[in-house]
Amino acid sequence: MSAADVNEDLLVRDEAPGFADTPANDSSDRDYVNSLARGLEVIKVFTRRTPKMTLSEVAQATGMTRATVRRFLLTLVREGYVETNGKHFNLRPKILELGFSALSSMDIWDVAQPIMNDLSEKLQESCFAAVLDHGHVIYVARATSNQRINVGITIGSRVPAHCVSTGRVLLSALPPDELYRQLDEITMTKFTPNTVTSKVQLRSIIEEVRLQSWSIVDQELEIGLRSLSVPIRDGQGKIVAALNVCCPSMRITPEDMRTRVLAEALEASNNITRALQI
Missing domain, CATH: 1.10.10.10 (Winged helix-like DNA-binding domain superfamily/Winged helix DNA-binding domain)
Structure with missing residues (x-):
């Protein structure tokens, strides 16, 4: 045929x-x-x-x-x-055209990219933006540093939401009914010894993320990779994406993530929102 x-x-x-x-x-x-x-x-x-x-x-x-x-x-x-x-x-690679055609019409990425570039340069770490897609996250923007070791996530990468900080930030933004529906669909695959595989525990973590507006995940998707994410809000204050900083664990301690990296990521996220309101 x-x-x-x-x-x-x-x-x-x-x-x-x-x-x-x-x-x-x-x-x-x-x-x-x-x-x-x-x-x-x-x-x-x-x-x-x-x-x-x-x-x-x-x-x-x-x-x-x-x-x-x-x-x-x-x-x-x-x-x-x-x-x-x-x-x-x-x-x-042509498959990316399906997503890029939609993303190219969204002014938010034109606004976010230079701010992400500045954040990556300031922290000397890889930065990403991600959106939620039926229990997974898709990385839609990236900025890399001058470090020899950068995180190998590319635009278009799709990973399970339960074990990454971007996923937890985006899940925390969902209304309760939608959150429960998406959690029902998620398969809690164990990628490393650190991966949370209990949906009860994940719901508790997501509620904590909802209250504090940030998430840190320590080597749950890959050993040697820590990540921190904060919400990206549009001009009306609605969470539309997650801003992510990925760091090799040998380079950044958990305390560094909770202090210096978090402060810089929150400032970058706020800058994106302010720019969208202009």
Whole structure:
């Protein structure tokens, strides 16, 4: 089957009665494109920890059949978003266009980038901005220092929210009902001996973060990596992202994080908010 045939097959199946398992009398469900949603699920299984996957691995991760996954992957290959060596599939840089097109229209990143650059230079550490996405965080901006060792997080990196400071800051900004819903969906994967894997404990931590407006995570995603995050607020005071400073543990102590790094990060966050109000 050619890639063109794949596209035609998907279109026919999508328009066929009963293709989407949704009630016909619900207008919101009637507008829901099931094939698009499933295609996005295929894209999302590729992460920093699983950058290359076989067809069977993608099928297992998504819960779809191999035949369905094959059609989606071949379509993505044809469109230039995925490449394959015949056995493994991986995302191509073109996939970032999907996010950059949206981010480029948000003035907040134009405002935040120079402030993040100044923060990184002042602390001589890597700085990032992240947004929440269904139990994960996506890093959407970065600034690196002149240090030989910088944190290897790139724009577009997607990591579980439960074990990073950005995730805890962003989860703390959610209304209670939405927070409980997202926590129900999170798989509490244990990445290091320090990773919090109890949802009861995580809820307690998030409540503390809500009260203090900052979070420090010590080597829960990776051994040797400490991070601190504070909220980024828009001109109306709504939390729209998290500002993050990542530090190798051999370079920055927990006390340094709670004092010098926290003070500088809060000032940078406040500067972003003030600039958005002008």
